[in-house]
Amino acid sequence: MTNATNSANSPSARFERAAVIGAGTIGLAWAALFAANGMHVRLSDPRTDLRESLEAALPSLSAALPGTEDSDPRERIELGEDPEWAAEHADVVQENGPERVELKRELFQRIADAAPEDAVLASSSSGLLPTDIATRLSDEAAARMLVAHPFNPPHVVPLVEIVPGERTADSVGAAAFGFYERLGKTPVRLHHETSGFVANRLQSAVLAESFDLVLRGVVDAEQLDTIVKNSLGNRWATVGPLESFHLGGGPGGIRHMIEHLGKGMAERWKDLGTPELNAANIDTLAEQTERAYGEGAEAYRARSARRDRRQLAITEALRGTDEAD
Numbered sequence: 431m432t433n434a435t436n437s438a439n440s441p442s443a444r445f446e447r448a449a450v451i452g453a454g455t456i457g458l459a460w461a462a463l464f465a466a467n468g469m470h471v472r473l474s475d476p477r478t479d480l481r482e483s484l485e486a487a488l489p490s491l492s493a494a495l496p497g498t499e500d501s502d503p504r505e506r507i508e509l510g511e512d513p514e515w516a517a518e519h520a521d522v523v524q525e526n527g528p529e530r531v532e533l534k535r536e537l538f539q540r541i542a543d544a545a546p547e548d549a550v551l552a553s554s555s556s557g558l559l560p561t562d563i564a565t566r567l568s569d570e571a572a573a574r575m576l577v578a579h580p581f582n583p584p585h586v587v588p589l590v591e592i593v594p595g596e597r598t599a600d601s602v603g604a605a606a607f608g609f610y611e612r613l614g615k616t617p618v619r620l621h622h623e624t625s626g627f628v629a630n631r632l633q634s635a636v637l638a639e640s641f642d643l644v645l646r647g648v649v650d651a652e653q654l655d656t657i658v659k660n661s662l663g664n665r666w667a668t669v670g671p672l673e674s675f676h677l678g679g680g681p682g683g684i685r686h687m688i689e690h691l692g693k694g695m696a697e698r699w700k701d702l703g704t705p706e707l708n709a710a711n712i713d714t715l716a717e718q719t720e721r722a723y724g725e726g727a728e729a730y731r732a733r734s735a736r737r738d739r740r741q742l743a744i745t746e747a748l749r750g751t752d753e754a755d
Contacts, residue, residue, distance in 0.1 A: 642703020
């Protein structure tokens, strides 16, 4: 990560206009969040049903966002096909295209050519390294490019991982951190790149063992979720895995826990599952999950709205106790 950036292209101190490139689940949620926070948004995607998709998603997205009671976020969202059109006015660009590095490289070339010279160029990539995405960019453009990875759904889950590339300017990382923080998010700046970043690597590890336990018939899908929600999920909503382990050791802390339980824990690591995602295993996982939680558009809308309400309640409760502390 570089410290070099001149005053001509240092990031904007004010973020009033956003370009959201790509209108899938993540892009639509970003557009709603930005608009709910008073920003003017240009949302671009070549899909022919862009208007219908936004208008179908916006009511449920808005229901989970503060600041939408007295104003309609839709009034602050313009629609178009071209990323250049969206980027040309932006203080910040949030790209949400498919996870294909060649596509993102081409897209960011187009975005960088069109965007103002002080715009922050952010990708929502869930695993691609910003250094790889920025390969074809000039040093000036690469200095303003980083990954801002949200944890899904981005309109209600607080985390945004700020991941600088090798050529990202420190000032741009700092500006991005401040921007997402002002939106009510919890940004974390990674010290350096790693594929999948942090949250998705942790999720992948838990999912691998979860899939394996279900496929071996130890529990079914619904039981697995019940166990996680009432143990690790419940605990980790208040303290992370390292603090939890530290507290579990009493006054002796994490050092005592590792000395006491570490040998057995290390033995279990050797036995962790690495399930094969072949057709039969996918069918087993999908059929159990669909049986437990339903399938199709109606079930998705109902359960996602329930998830959002619960997520917001947890976040608000935690922030309330933080303020009390």
